Amino acid sequence: MGNLSIVTIVIIAANVIISYKGFNDFGFFEKYKFQVGPIQRGEQIRMFSSGFLHADTQHLLFNMVSLYFFADVVISNLSSIQFLLVYLGSLMVGSLLSFYFHKNEYHYSAVGASGAVSGVIYSAILLRPDMDLLLFIIPIPIPAYLFGIGYLLYSIYGMKNRIGNIGHDAHFGGAIGGYVITLLLSPWLFETNLLMIVLLALPIALLFALKKLGKI
Template sequence: MGKLDLVTIVIIVANVIISYKGFGDFGFFEKYKFNVGAVQRGEKVRLFSSGFLHVDNAHLFFNMFSLYFFAEVVINLMSVSSFIIIYVGSLLMGSLVSLYFHKQEYHYSAVGASGAVMGIIYAAILLQPGMSLYIFFIPIPIPAYIFGIGYLLYSIYGMKKSLGNIGHDAHVGGAVGGYILTLILAPWLLKTNLFMIVLLAIPIVLLYVLKKAGKM
């Protein structure tokens, strides 16, 4: 079993075990989900624990399926330790951004590894911007950077319009976390992939501008 298999499987197994515990134990789910009021009362563990809970099998599968395919790029081009730092850091950044945008909504709750996974996706795109992705129901490959930018723009739009029962702000926070941590851990990208770094920063700058203008 290679390094990729080990670290990825450990994270996936942890997500499956904790999520299934939450599926069958409402008290456990309520105790460890992200909740603004509880976090503000001092239950900071929820910023982390909520990233291992999911609402159902489809939610869990989509996140773990995405993680499996992008983890290899980050581990192979960086290291296992860098992958773990980006995963955990993006998870926490996703929770912190959710807390920031919903700090007045004491009943706001969320769960899922989406922030952590978005961080890994953004890291993988920075490291290998030329790779292509196949998306469900779309028969042609999509350049990874198009997917990354498009998904983040959609998440910002989702935040603005409060679309669906989805933690769009956690997606955005995770992507920002992955972007920043990858550049800190792999500064050589500033020389080799500068254009892509600037391109991927566009949605992040847009979010900042919208927030400063009071439109978020």
Template structure:
């Protein structure tokens, strides 16, 4: 913990405290989770509060573990303040995309920081696309941009097939938020790393093409 930035500690602590409250208080959990019906009825705060609730300890740990590794990359390139901005924009972008894709499913619900964390992950990949990342079942590290693109393509497949009890839409929306906000903070990437900016945009473009064609 001593090597972690204050902003990262605050975000992780907030997730732990709110999640623990939700674990032990079903009314609290139900009141603040993401729910299409409730959001359309006016409880817009759920689009934010749901990002601090988790289903169980494993869900919470995985999200915070991922954040622990990638937050320092974003903070090192920008600042703690901009890291917080990217985190919350990614969280809200994930919720907005979920509302867009599930607007006709009043009983659709979700919780978790995955959208915000995916935004930080995608921001880190955009900033350092060639950093080597390992993944389970693959014996050798791969460049971050390959895993980033692959992850979003998998998310599209997950959205289309409703694969598992996972909020693929929020993950994808978070990645979009992280991608766009990073470019707003550092537009020079469009010139200095044009190819990577283009490659990392391909899954995002594909998502909306498929949606326009009615394939999702």
């Protein structure tokens, strides 16, 4: 993991350039961030542009470092173009799920590549569920598929309890995007990793069940 391809460099550069423009230009930031009210008035570009803006340097750095570590897993198992489809598709699904959950909150706003990066992470886990991940908060390696399931379960918890100033729904939507797009691009996974496909789908099914029951 961690090799930089041209497409990854371009995505990171776009995030850095657009984010720093937003840091130094309040009008630009306000015009292109995700915000429910303006999107309902027809400014759908915000669904996309918000994925390249960040709240601060720490937010930007965290997302780009996460992308750096997982992008090559997706590229090496798919292709650069398909990786780009996963990234941009996950960004949009993350925004769509945020809009779905907050459509009645006129002033709700969000920024960040977290949805897109979550999609890349979930895609990488689907393609390589046998990977071991070493997290800062857990000093021992854990299987990638357990991390993926735990990540989405925590996102559900965060959405339900509004934990922190974090777009948990965008993270979850991005993961759904990465999951679905990767399966569409790699139908052979149904033969090789069917159990993992089912396991990784469980948190997604749980989210929509809770939404239907009015629990979230």
